[in-house]
Amino acid sequence: MVWIGVAPVAVSEDLASVIHASFSDSGQATLMRLEQDPLQQRCSQPRDERVDDDTAMALRQERLNAVVFPKDGNFLGDWQRGAAVAASGRGLQSNDDPSIANGGNCYACHQLAPTEVAYGTLGPSLTQYGLRGQSEAMLRYTWTKLWDTHAFNLCSHMPRFGAQKILTEQQLKDVMAFLLDPNSSVNQPAEGPSSAH
Ligand code: HEC
Structure with a gap:
């Protein structure tokens, strides 16, 4: 039953080309915005395929590690x-x-x-x-x-x-x-x- 594994890929490639063909660069809103990072790819999967597995935990930890806190230690402005x-x-x-x-x-x-x-x-x-x-x-x-x-x-x-x-x-x-x-x-x-x- 090979097609079960193949079909979704074909569908998503079609979808990606339709989406790309539907937009064009306009000022600062460029087609770069259609490129998904690994987190966005993950979160674009159907909800029931998004189990909280090692990949999800690693992605979340990566985001946590990348947070930049205020350089002067002062969190509150005006x-x-x-x-x-x-x-x-x-x-x-x-x-x-x-x-x-x-x-x-x-x-x-x-x-x-x-x-x-x-x-x-x-x-x-x-x-x-x-x-x-x-x-x-x-x-x-x-x-x-x-x-x-x-x-x-x-x-x-x-x-x-x-x-x-x-x-x-x-x-x-x-x-x-x-x-x-x-x-x-x-x-x-x-x-x-x-x-x-
Ligand atoms: C597109 C929608 C959207 C926008 C715009 C947005 N938020 Fe949120 N925010 C959410 C959602 C949905 C949640 C709750 C779910 C979650 O935690 O992601 C949330 C959660 C939060 C929380 C945590 C709430 C809690 O009870 O601890 C804070 C604080 C917050 N937002 C602040 C802001 C501030 C400040 C801005 C503007 C600078 C902002 N948000 C803009 C959607 C949005």
């Missing part, structure tokens, strides 16, 4: 600047100016400041995230999650903000402060309709 980074969805598209800093587009997937009513729900709500405190473990966990989410959840849908150079070290520090600074709008109580005056 929460107001971080709020602007989180709210901006600009960057990396063919019509974006590559010389302008990218945004994090966090609201596409997360609730953050409770005053912002437009947010996606692909990721969990991060409102009141700062309640978790600023222990070394929390700082390192949150930084790692932002730097390369695959270090914890191999097939996460969240972008790899540090590893893929989407955000700079300073932008990441500012987003960290947006999440963790007690004064940040993320950590203020939501105003109910009755408290309006």
